[in-house]
Amino acid sequence: MRILHTSDWHIGRSFHGHATLDALRSVLDALVQQVREHRVDLVIVAGDVFDSATPAAGAYTLLSETLRGLADAGATVVVTSGNHDSAARLGFQSGLLRDGVHVITEPATVGTPVTVTDEHGPVHVYGIPYLEPVLLRTVWPGVRTQADVLTHAMDLVRADVARRGGRSIAVAHCFAAGVEPTPHLERDIQQGGLDIVPLSAFEGVDYMALGHIHGRQQLSPRVRYAGAPLHYSFDEGHKPRGSWLIELDADGLAADGAAVEWLPLPVPRAxxxxxxxxxxxxxxxxxxxxxxxxxxxxxxxxxxxxxxxxxxxxxxxxxxxxxxAPVAARTADARTYAQRVRTARNEAELVDAFLAHVRDGEGASAREAELVGELLDERTRVEATA
Structure with a gap:
């Protein structure tokens, strides 16, 4: 079975005030074409489909067009909500979609898979929507952190896998131990700081498809981030855009991950x-x-x-x-600002000392020194006639 792992579409996000909807549409069209060309059986979208809890109408249109395109290409689609998505709004969308497109937003469904079958038998896909610990404490006693809720969710997954048998995939949206986030881009997944989920929490499935980090990362052969399909920050401009293509054989995924391939996506504007x-x-x-x-x-x-x-x-x-971004000026004067002030012989040198202090060593230019001299001379003339 061939599976395409993508995430973090962030439909509706702007780039320094510029709309990105048309650029993202072109990239998602290319992704649909990849699904068709590689005869993908299952597409996983690991959270943050929308950028906002209140997406504009155009964002819904693009999502519907893309999901319809993926289904028309012959793939089953499993979508989970992320920390940016409104689970209620994304879940409402699911009722309007065709068979073969599954949008998972409810914590109550964790541990109940979407099952897809190929010639080797079933593959159970366990979608885990973004889980807010404070909202689950009465349902799952004892959970306090993202690590707690993801570990509990994966315990439910592992228990169901043990009952059903067969191959399995899980999908989650979180910070996992060992990731390298893009500075100032991936917003805190829990208020007050990062909440790291240990890699051990994801054991027990053939493949773990993660979302939230915008650059592709491999934490182990079986645990990966696909990253966002579009660049949303200059700090991530050097990171490739694409998705993971995973092939499961009758025994699942090879231990070395050799059956996982990176499929690059076009970059509309460098x-x-x-x-x-x-x-x-x-x-x-x-x-x-x-x-x-x-x-x-x-x-x-x-x-x-x-x-x-x-x-x-x-x-x-x-x-x-x-x-x-001025280049720090080089100066042979090793004196501190206070020392330069104390040794200044006149007001012009005081001004020069101040400029050198605020400019990392560069004092007044020749023209500036001339202007300062003229102003000081003018002040002296005014004081003399007062």
Whole structure:
């Protein structure tokens, strides 16, 4: 049986204020085509289908189109809710879908599989929706953390696998021990900080499909994150986009994971970070090839420049972020700020000491020193005539 593992579509998410719906549509169309080309039997979407608990109408349309496309390609689809999704809204969507598309949002269904059959017999798919510990304490006594609820959920899965026998897959949305999150992107899955689930919690199934981390990661041959199909941050621009293709034989998944293949997805617009002075960014030919990319510009001029975003957009129409990142000036003066103030011989040197302090060692330029001198001279003339 061939299984495609994807996650974290985040339908409706913006990128630095820009809509991503059309770009995501093109990527999900490519994913549907992969399912068709590779004759995939089962597609798993491991949470965070929507980016918001209140998605716009266009997000519902894209989800319906994609799920319909996957079903038309011949695959059974299992979707679970993530920490971004509203389980109620995603669950409502399930009632409008055709046979073969399963949307799992209720904790009460944990341990009850969706069963798909091939020539070797059944494969039991256990969808675990995002579980909020505070809402489950009266149902599952003793749970306090994500580790608690995921361990309890997997205990239910393992017990059912022992009764049914056959091959098994589980799906969850969480931070697992050993992952490398993208800074400032994957929001805390529990208020107050990360709540890590140990790898041991996922034992007992042939394959564990995880969601929440936006970059692909392999925690073991049987435990993997597929990541998001679209880039949502410059910090993840270097991470490939795609999904895992898993093939189960009659005995399940080989221990070494050799039957797992990465299927890359297209990147609609590349993400780049360009670093140079503002004049170089605006004119240097080495940046000419990035006019069609999403650009984060870091200009290294010692001082902030006037209206840099407007000027950069003239060359890079998709410039999404501008940062002032001055290069620390090198100075042979090892004195502290206090020492420079104490040894200043006049007010001009006091100003120069202050500028060197706030600019990491770079004092007044020749033009600035000239202006400071003129202002001090003017003050002296005014005081003399007062």
């Amino acid at each position: 993400l780049v970070t360009l670093t140079a002075t503002l004049d170089e960014l605006l004119a240097d030919e080495r940046f000419a090839g990035h006019a069609g990319d999403w650009v984060r510009a870091e200009y290294t001029d010692p001082l902030p420049q006037r209206d840099p975003m407007r000027r950069l957009l003239a060359r890079f129409p998709h410039c999404a972020e501008v940062r002032h």
